[in-house]
Amino acid sequence: MYHKLIAAIAIAAITAGCATVARNETSPSPQNNGTVRAQQTSPQKKEITNPEQVAKHLEQLAMGIKGVTNAHCVVFGNTAVVGINVDSKLDRSRVGTIKYSVAEAFHKDPYGIDAIVTADMDLSQRLNEIGADIRRGKPLSGFAEEMADIIGRIVPQVPREVMPQDPEIQQRANDLHKLH
Template sequence: MASLVGAAGCTKKQSAPLHQSQVKVQNTVQGTGNLVKDRKAVAAHLEMLARGVAGVRNANCVVFGKYAIVGIDVDEKLERSRVGTIKYSVAEAFRKDPYGIDALVTADMDLAQRLREIRADVRQGRPVAGFSEELADIVGRLVPQIPRNIVPPEKPENTGVNNRLQPAK
């Protein structure tokens, strides 16, 4: 027993490595990282890039913060898969651009029209009002209406009008 205790004391102590560091690698593309200083110039730049993609007839861009939404106009007769390919090509072109890397690209006709209207409001000096009005319209179209959630209006009291539906004659 004494030899075991003595032998345990004779083992060599393992020393901790002096410098243990880990290197973490992440593949990224550098975005703007900061708020855009000249929104009009960035919007015009991204619109030009989008128009340079085959199949894009026109583009409208709205910039807010370091982000942008770009609506592209394409031929309405194109198949959905072709529209998706064009939209992807625009996103690829933006990926190589520091202002386009964080942009959202849409080919939805209604959303593109809303972006045109926001852009016009910005040019007329109404960026906040224009944006909030159009955003309300966009959300109103996106949110589904569920028949179960519809609350019928209360019957007006004593109007003298029969509110029952009558069969068509």
């Protein structure tokens, strides 16, 4: 009886394996059909020759989306970063929907097709400050300062890696630690 069970399982496995191979051979394969071609339906990205004009255009496009109260755009090279402001009382899913709607509008625009959209209030404010620095004629220093601030917020601080400079501060920290 045990041998019959093993034989039945082996036959079922072999039959299942053969059936899979037969199905795979008959399924259409893009490699077998050299005439299949995909057409790009999204707009081609335009070269940005006037960053200030493109920034204003994308800000206006973003503010045309329901739920966006303000937008700030910075263009560097051929890339745009757009920060949108929304009502702070909205829940996370609604903010995500608004951000997605802005991205959809940008997808249809040749300048916005590759833009980066954020709904983070802090980043939006920093983009506003970078834009103001650019308008004041300080594009590089303003950008560098804001990027340093942004990166300073992103990079985690691990307590184990902290090395106090002042021996007095180290002693106070040790004393406080002993109290707890």
